[in-house]
Amino acid sequence: MVWEQRWHPLREEWVIVATHRQDRPWTGEMASSSSEEIADFDPDCYLCPGNTRIGGNQNPNYEQVFVFDNDLPCVAQDVNRELEPAPGDVNRNKPAYGVARVVCYSPKHNLSLAELDDHEVETLVRTWRQQYIELGNYPKISHVLIFENRGKVVGVSNPHPHCQIYATNFVFKHIATEARVSQNYLAETGRILFRDIIAAEKEDAKRVICENDSAIAFIPYFARYAYEIFVAPKTTCASLANLSDDELRDFAKILKQVLVKFDNLWQMPFPYVMPLHQAPTDGGDYSGFHFHIEFHPPLRKPNLLKYLAGPEIGGGNFLSDTSPDEKAAELRSLPDVHYKSTA
Ligand SMILES: [Zn+2]
Numbered sequence: 001m002v003w004e005q006r007w008h009p010l011r012e013e014w015v016i017v018a019t020h021r022q023d024r025p026w027t028g029e030m031a032s033s034s035s036e037e038i039a040d041f042d043p044d045c046y047l048c049p050g051n052t053r054i055g056g057n058q059n060p061n062y063e064q065v066f067v068f069d070n071d072l073p074c075v076a077q078d079v080n081r082e083l084e085p086a087p088g089d090v091n092r093n094k095p096a097y098g099v100a101r102v103v104c105y106s107p108k109h110n111l112s113l114a115e116l117d118d119h120e121v122e123t124l125v126r127t128w129r130q131q132y133i134e135l136g137n138y139p140k141i142s143h144v145l146i147f148e149n150r151g152k153v154v155g156v157s158n159p160h161p162h163c164q165i166y167a168t169n170f171v172f173k174h175i176a177t178e179a180r181v182s183q184n185y186l187a188e189t190g191r192i193l194f195r196d197i198i199a200a201e202k203e204d205a206k207r208v209i210c211e212n213d214s215a216i217a218f219i220p221y222f223a224r225y226a227y228e229i230f231v232a233p234k235t236t237c238a239s240l241a242n243l244s245d246d247e248l249r250d251f252a253k254i255l256k257q258v259l260v261k262f263d264n265l266w267q268m269p270f271p272y273v274m275p276l277h278q279a280p281t282d283g284g285d286y287s288g289f290h291f292h293i294e295f296h297p298p299l300r301k302p303n304l305l306k307y308l309a310g311p312e313i314g315g316g317n318f319l320s321d322t323s324p325d326e327k328a329a330e331l332r333s334l335p336d337v338h339y340k341s342t343a
Helices: 118-136 173-189 193-204 245-266 310-315 324-332
Strands: 004-008 013-017 066-069 098-104 143-150 162-168 208-211 215-218 229-233 272-277 292-295 299-301
Touching (some): 118 162, 208 245, 208 324, 245 292
Antiparallel strands (some): 004 013, 066 098, 143 162, 143 272, 215 229, 272 292
């Protein structure tokens, strides 16, 4: 038994690759046959235009992207809340607060991000940029985390296409680690860590999924999930705020191409967790930070979840069962037209 360890430079951890653990390779089963038709409007959906939300607010009859403050936020906006001091000397606490928002991608209940056209995806990316700038400028907001959870296996049962924003007085750990290692790398080498990752992927070329003039998508050498993909501009920007319009357009195109390939893989809505990695907004030096989007898809096959268990939860290192090279080849071979639009 030979296990390989691959260094994940952005997280500062080893990923254990054990491809021989993989059982029978995927034999081509598709999940689409059983998928039921969903209407483009659902009177019970709190995200559909004109419907009343949980907090009693009514959605406008929006026609494109629609942003609203989350009625059930995970972070409170009440800055003046007094905390009970933590008991004892070892335990510590501090107040967590911020703004939580929801971004609806489309008024259509049954459309996914992958099914939006190029222009709509671009509009969404512009909305992300604007939200990052607006919320990042709030006093005491240290970071703006934008993410989409898609699919029942990551806890989302409402198919209405949307993502969430947590703008908080703290920086989430993976972003904090990435910011720190990127600055250290810049100080030690004079280079941008993520640019070196892109250069290595381009040189090896086996894991590149698609690219255009200024954007690229690849499964990193150190991928933790079978279909983990990074989508990035080729030039270094700490956030969407610094991308030029041309770069933003190129980026949106590559993002859309990846999303279509995901859905085409098993001809089903492909579940994932999709965080935007943007620099903190706390005024620090993030000149080494390279904006990108990461996809963390939990499925290895249409009905096979990558369970996080002993190694991951118990030990803290990911055990990967699949070869990133093979998975990238699989995705690359898929059409760039969404399977539903050809049906
Ligand atoms: Zn809806």
